[in-house]
Amino acid sequence: MGIQGESKWYGQPLYDRPLGAQSEETDDGRPVVWITDFSTCTPQEHWSDAPEPGLWQVIDFATDAFEGNLLYAENTNPAPDVTLELNLSGWYAVYLWMMGADGGLPKDTPDYNCVYSQSPGPALKLTSDRRFHHMFRTLTQVYMKAPGLEGGFWRYADMTDQSLTIRHQDGTVYLAAIQAVPLAPAEVEAVVRDRNDPSRKRLIIKGDSYTEQECERTVELLRDRGVGGWIIGNENSPDLFHPGGSRRIAAFKRACQEIEAECYVCDRPTLWSGFESDPWDDARAKWYTEHPDFHCKEKDGTDNYCCSYAVPEVVDFMLDRVRASVSPGPDGFGYFFNRDPHGLVRFEPAAIAGFEEKHGVDPLTLSDRDERLIEWRMDIITRFLRRVRETLDSVAEENGFARIKMIHVVLGNEAANRYACLDVPRWVREGLVDILCPYPFADCAEWWLAQGHIETDVSYFASLVKDTSCKLVPMWLSNRHRISWVREHVRTNEYFTKAIRDYAAGADGLTSWDQVGLDAVFNADRWLRLGDKERLAEWAEEDVPIPPFQRLTRLDGNTMKRFPAASGG
Numbered sequence: 001m002g003i004q005g006e007s008k009w010y011g012q013p014l015y016d017r018p019l020g021a022q023s024e025e026t027d028d029g030r031p032v033v034w035i036t037d038f039s040t041c042t043p044q045e046h047w048s049d050a051p052e053p054g055l056w057q058v059i060d061f062a063t064d065a066f067e068g069n070l071l072y073a074e075n076t077n078p079a080p081d082v083t084l085e086l087n088l089s090g091w092y093a094v095y096l097w098m099m100g101a102d103g104g105l106p107k108d109t110p111d112y113n114c115v116y117s118q119s120p121g122p123a124l125k126l127t128s129d130r131r132f133h134h135m136f137r138t139l140t141q142v143y144m145k146a147p148g149l150e151g152g153f154w155r156y157a158d159m160t161d162q163s164l165t166i167r168h169q170d171g172t173v174y175l176a177a178i179q180a181v182p183l184a185p186a187e188v189e190a191v192v193r194d195r196n197d198p199s200r201k202r203l204i205i206k207g208d209s210y211t212e213q214e215c216e217r218t219v220e221l222l223r224d225r226g227v228g229g230w231i232i233g234n235e236n237s238p239d240l241f242h243p244g245g246s247r248r249i250a251a252f253k254r255a256c257q258e259i260e261a262e263c264y265v266c267d268r269p270t271l272w273s274g275f276e277s278d279p280w281d282d283a284r285a286k287w288y289t290e291h292p293d294f295h296c297k298e299k300d301g302t303d304n305y306c307c308s309y310a311v312p313e314v315v316d317f318m319l320d321r322v323r324a325s326v327s328p329g330p331d332g333f334g335y336f337f338n339r340d341p342h343g344l345v346r347f348e349p350a351a352i353a354g355f356e357e358k359h360g361v362d363p364l365t366l367s368d369r370d371e372r373l374i375e376w377r378m379d380i381i382t383r384f385l386r387r388v389r390e391t392l393d394s395v396a397e398e399n400g401f402a403r404i405k406m407i408h409v410v411l412g413n414e415a416a417n418r419y420a421c422l423d424v425p426r427w428v429r430e431g432l433v434d435i436l437c438p439y440p441f442a443d444c445a446e447w448w449l450a451q452g453h454i455e456t457d458v459s460y461f462a463s464l465v466k467d468t469s470c471k472l473v474p475m476w477l478s479n480r481h482r483i484s485w486v487r488e489h490v491r492t493n494e495y496f497t498k499a500i501r502d503y504a505a506g507a508d509g510l511t512s513w514d515q516v517g518l519d520a521v522f523n524a525d526r527w528l529r530l531g532d533k534e535r536l537a538e539w540a541e542e543d544v545p546i547p548p549f550q551r552l553t554r555l556d557g558n559t560m561k562r563f564p565a566a567s568g569g
Helices: 020-026 185-195 212-222 247-258 272-277 283-290 312-326 355-359 371-399 414-419 424-430 458-465 492-505 521-527 533-541
Strands: 033-035 056-063 067-073 082-085 091-099 123-126 148-158 163-167 173-182 203-206 227-233 262-267 295-297 303-307 332-336 405-410 435-438 510-512 549-555
Touching: 020 185, 020 533, 056 148, 091 185, 148 173, 148 521, 212 247, 227 247, 247 262, 262 312, 262 405, 272 283, 272 303, 312 332, 312 371, 355 371, 371 405, 371 424, 424 458, 435 458, 458 492, 492 521, 492 533
Parallel strands: 203 227, 203 510, 227 262, 262 332, 332 405, 405 435
Antiparallel strands: 033 173, 056 067, 056 549, 067 173, 082 163, 091 148, 091 173, 123 163, 148 549, 295 303
């Protein structure tokens, strides 16, 4: 039973093979193990052959390659944990065959074939695991015209005496098969060697303000992969200024240490603008509301909904946030300058005081693109970052920390940063940035068009950091499910070729915004391998950028249509 081919790796991508093309020589004749009968799950009272509230359902299925009894539960029918004895011995590459669901549209929607699955799938835990693994979203889903099972890589593991616990996590689950590819000793050696090789850890993950539970849910996805750094946002002011220190940042730091990744905390310097469009109960919002005189102003005196970094009280307020952010001892701190990047300094009195005396012209008569005005604003923002650097050094000295790095997400080319008054070349020269993450944001007045439509100028930033200790880690906008506030920047089929170009242009590593690229099993398996710089060309040459897939021929006793209606148009 199972997919038959010339080798144990038949049908699986080259990048999943620990020895690449040489893996063919390690096929020692041991069979690939297929587990397709989930009616052996225990306790038996937790599942049924027929639909019952609060229970899993075991459903017969078949594909052209394999058949069995899958485990099913709707998103609205959470079922209790069940355990499956695997009866394996030795190391394997483990794959899961699942069908997705929960597209979020009516089932009769004409374009349902184009909607990705939204279900996270099951949560899974081997006997030896500390916690459950939670990310098993597929790209395909049950209401597509030709539904089927999608194969996804899970992990390399010693499966001796392991059982599998399966948990429902509020999404519809169709778990149909476990495929275990046996690893030869040379392949196991390669897996262990890669896990212990720090040069592979070139990737930085970025997310928002994780709770401790979210940290634990994410850390298993990142374990033993090429992740060298992890960014958390500090938007939650009650947590940030908790009397005992930020509990979220402390939990996040522990998660980073668990996977031997550096821990970075970043703030949004213009988050104030979000309070106008989406108010929430936060101390920063209250402070903003109580101090209208600290706001940035346009030429006519109207408010632009941000606080000005030319105002000393604003600087002090933000430095307090710096101290609170780094008191738990992260490895780095910095700013997301890609969010509302033109709101740091405008035409408010504090921002233009002294300008006319120096330049002999009223700044209110000048365009935002006037070089004198740009240089003036650049000085204000750079002075603020010098204060941040001093604060980081002070906190590190007081607590016996190592030097705290500065990490900034900036715009995607020289023109965009200059128009936003971000003097990146000076920051590099002055040591005000240690990790530079240029984001694909161009010099364009329409922010949606500015983001992702034009490539980051990696070569330009590489020229800035050359012969310095500053690391260049371009930020991608990768795949996102459903509707997004930005376009898709790097598609799944472009991961390897795009990474090759960025490394060739001078990148030291790669990162992506809001964990995009980690949104599905297939995407994550590809994205989390992008730290293997030397193997990318081989993978790209042999790449088939779609997940393994087997159409269902039977489900729950019903024969599936081979050629469903409207499949040709």
